Amino acid sequence: MPALRLDLGAAKEPLGLVRGLQWIFSIFAFATCGRYSGSVSFGVSCSGGPNVTVTAAFGYPFRLNRATFAPPLKDLCNGTWAADVHLVGDFAAAAQFFVAVAAAAFVYAAAALAVYLGCLGLYRAGAARLPMADFVATVVFSFLWLVSTSAWAKALTDVKVSVAAPLPGCRPPTTCSAAAVSPAGSLNVSVIFGFLNLLLWAAGSWFVYKETDLHRPPPPPPAAAPGAL
Template identity: 70%
Template sequence: MSGLRLDLGPAREPLGLVRGLQWFFSIFAFGTCGGYSGTVSFWVSCWGQPNTTVSAPVAYPFRLNYATFTPSLANMCNKTWEADVHLVGDFSSAAQFFVTVAVLAFLYSMAALAIYLGYFHLYRGAGGKLPLADFLATVSFSFLWLVSSSAWAKALADVKASTAAPLPSCDRPAVACFPAGVTPMGSLNVSVIFGFLNLVLWLGGSWFVYKETNFHRPAPPSGPAPPAAM
């Protein structure tokens, strides 16, 4: 019979339990990275004038070279800056790659859980094709988590360096610039941790999926040898 057969048994086995953990932690991976929004601020003091606070947004997908300080520095300190000042660097490729892998992993693990809980009889009765496809997908996601988490960890270090850089053209005593703070990036640090945690989960999960394939199952016992001809 090929219809739906709801069975919570796989959820209590390592195969289903690890899939559930993968689904859960992938949410935190893309949520902590894609949901970040903050600012970097400076106090700017022109000769004989009170301090002015200027700020630039720092948010996903971290195209910092498009982030402009406001109010415009081009209108301050006797045109010390000839144009608007931007932050430095475009880290969107690494951030978007990381979030894309996390979202795809979330969707795949949710679909796999649905198959385990509703169609496990078909999963194990498909001649090994579904477990093999599941195994190849799990190994592929393990590789994607490794690459995306490493790339995002490097990009995050560059984001921190960019937001910690001083403002250009701050030449005392005519112009003085003082850092006023950067929105804490603790959630971004956590996103990197969740990325590598997902890597461990998908690597570990690949073993449990491998055990469902024909490569791990023992060969069926051979029948008795035919009697020798007289």
């Protein structure tokens, strides 16, 4: 049985190098999405009076329909709003799916990299099930990155539309004007990292495939000794 020993040379091979990049890029994917927080503000003027700025804070997991404005709109402008006003939309499913895939990819890439660095000989010597299981997992993660990033990109578009919409229920003589919306730059970057991860995992599947018996058939059995029955 091959000895278990640290071999940093595995990190220089495409198999280990791509897995290391997957590990790093998955961190960027869930950090740029999961740590986002922002706000949208409006200036409200009651019957030509001075502006009052109302702000609704929002962030991951982007349940905008739970975000209310402060100070409460129902307390302004003599009952123009009968109840608290919320932002529109619940995009938690897509956001949480994307972050969950990124977190799972981070854990798997770290574990696979540890195997490559610690027991690459065992990985390659006789244990054909290890490369095959690694290949299947890599293909599955490639598919998950495709689905989750596509869903999150669509949800992000809807988030931007929701926070850019006019303040609901504002009617004359009350006037409302958009004051500020937090930039979504890091969220745009999260989508970019999602598609980069898709490319990395798709490319990585090729290098893992080369380790399987599908690409490298097992050696033929030894020839029988002369004169053997």
